[in-house]
Amino acid sequence: MLLLSRDNLKNLLSMREAIDLVEKGFLWLHQKKVLMPPRSVIPTPFHGGSLLMMPVLIEDRKKFLVTKVITVYPYNQQLFGYPALQGINLIFEAENGTPVAILDAHFLTAQRTGAAGGVALRYLARKEADTVALFGAGPQARTQLEAACTVLPVKKCYLVSFGDPREKAFALEMGTRLGIEVLVTGDAESAVSRADVVITATNSREPVFKGEWLRPGTHVTAIGSFQPEVRELDSETIRKSRVFVDNLEAAREEAGDIIIPVKEGVITWDKVEAELGEVIAGEKPGRQNADEITVFKSVGLAIQDAVVAVGAYLKAEENRVGRNFLLGGEQ
Numbered sequence: 285m286l287l288l289s290r291d292n293l294k295n296l297l298s299m300r301e302a303i304d305l306v307e308k309g310f311l312w313l314h315q316k317k318v319l320m321p322p323r324s325v326i327p328t329p330f331h332g333g334s335l336l337m338m339p340v341l342i343e344d345r346k347k348f349l350v351t352k353v354i355t356v357y358p359y360n361q362q363l364f365g366y367p368a369l370q371g372i373n374l375i376f377e378a379e380n381g382t383p384v385a386i387l388d389a390h391f392l393t394a395q396r397t398g399a400a401g402g403v404a405l406r407y408l409a410r411k412e413a414d415t416v417a418l419f420g421a422g423p424q425a426r427t428q429l430e431a432a433c434t435v436l437p438v439k440k441c442y443l444v445s446f447g448d449p450r451e452k453a454f455a456l457e458m459g460t461r462l463g464i465e466v467l468v469t470g471d472a473e474s475a476v477s478r479a480d481v482v483i484t485a486t487n488s489r490e491p492v493f494k495g496e497w498l499r500p501g502t503h504v505t506a507i508g509s510f511q512p513e514v515r516e517l518d519s520e521t522i523r524k525s526r527v528f529v530d531n532l533e534a535a536r537e538e539a540g541d542i543i544i545p546v547k548e549g550v551i552t553w554d555k556v557e558a559e560l561g562e563v564i565a566g567e568k569p570g571r572q573n574a575d576e577i578t579v580f581k582s583v584g585l586a587i588q589d590a591v592v593a594v595g596a597y598l599k600a601e602e603n604r605v606g607r608n609f610l611l612g613g614e615q
């Protein structure tokens with residue numbers, strides 16, 4: 285069995301490769317080529333966290349069964365300096381059930397979530413979009429910005445400050461790495477109203493900006509919330525936008541950004557135009573003109589984890605990266 289650490293994974297898949305894999309994954313899901321039951325979630329009420337289990341059967345060059353086991357502790361960073369998300373991806377050969385790899389899910393989750401944002405931008409953002417307003421300075425915000433720079437000609441990012449001590453380093457490091465200007469600002473309204481793309485990657489339980497600030501033609505990607513009572517977008521943002529999701533069934537269970545405006549009677553579920561897989565398949569239109577506002581709401585799907593985990597595992601095998609481990613011991 286192969287063990288792949290965070291360091292091993294860093295240089296295995298480029299963001300462009302991850303975006304291509306996740307795009308394929310969304311398409312396969314729509315084409316019913318994968319088996320993906322809803323994820324099970326165990327909350328830890330005393331500690332404010334949860335454990336998520338996310339299995340998938342995927343058919344690629346080889347057949348793999350893949351699952352992710354991950355904990356989400358939204359205030360870990362502030363309280364303990366630990367990542368909000370930690371866990372492992374497990375890969376088994378579907379033919380015989382043999383476990384073949386364990387991978388660090390902290391890294392891969394950020395990469396696959398950024399990649400989903402990248403797929404959404406390919407189909408929903410204006411091609412010339414060059415200004416991003418970003419909420420959040422954690423691992424998810426990093427990969428969202430990296431993916432935006434991979435698919436769009438981004439020149440400038442306004443990082444909206446929430447007092448996170450990581451913001452300054454984020455701006456310096458990401459600005460240099462991506463070759464763009466990253467400005468930390470306390471003025472959310474001016475950031476949103478100047479942006480072509482607004483990305484929310486926060487642990488906020490309440491909307492982080494007002495929908496009335498969005499200008500025509502903006503695309504919004506919301507990835508932070510995955511609980512029905514939690515949202516980053518207000519009802520006005522959802523009301524005035526064309527709305528797309530990663531998966532409708534999961535969104536109905538988990539996407540507070542849509543569930544809350546439905547409960548308020550501002551919209552009905554018909555407001556959701558399509559899953560991204562339907563747009564990728566060409567069955568539903570993505571962006572249709574330069575003026576409409578689009579929203580992609582992601583709750584995060586096991587298929588995203590599975591495609592990047594298998595992609596990284598196959599590359600690691602090819603390049604002899606990682607550490608081999610005999611699960612059954614020497615025999």
Ligand SMILES: NC(=O)c1ccc[n+]([C@@H]2O[C@H](COP(=O)([O-])OP(=O)(O)OC[C@H]3O[C@@H](n4cnc5c(N)ncnc54)[C@H](O)[C@@H]3O)[C@@H](O)[C@H]2O)c1
Pocket residue numbers: 356358359361367368369393394397419420421422423424425444445446447448485486487488491492506507508509510582583584585
């Ligand atoms: N959709 C998905 O597939 C998916 C995948 C992974 C993580 N997530 C979620 O994404 C979120 C971010 O994850 P992370 O690991 O980067 O977390 P993190 O704790 O490292 O970072 C959270 C960031 O949000 C910022 N923030 C909170 N409220 C804000 C506000 N009102 N305005 C601006 N910034 C604000 C904080 O300052 C911090 O920088 C989490 O809620 C996580 O559960 C979603």
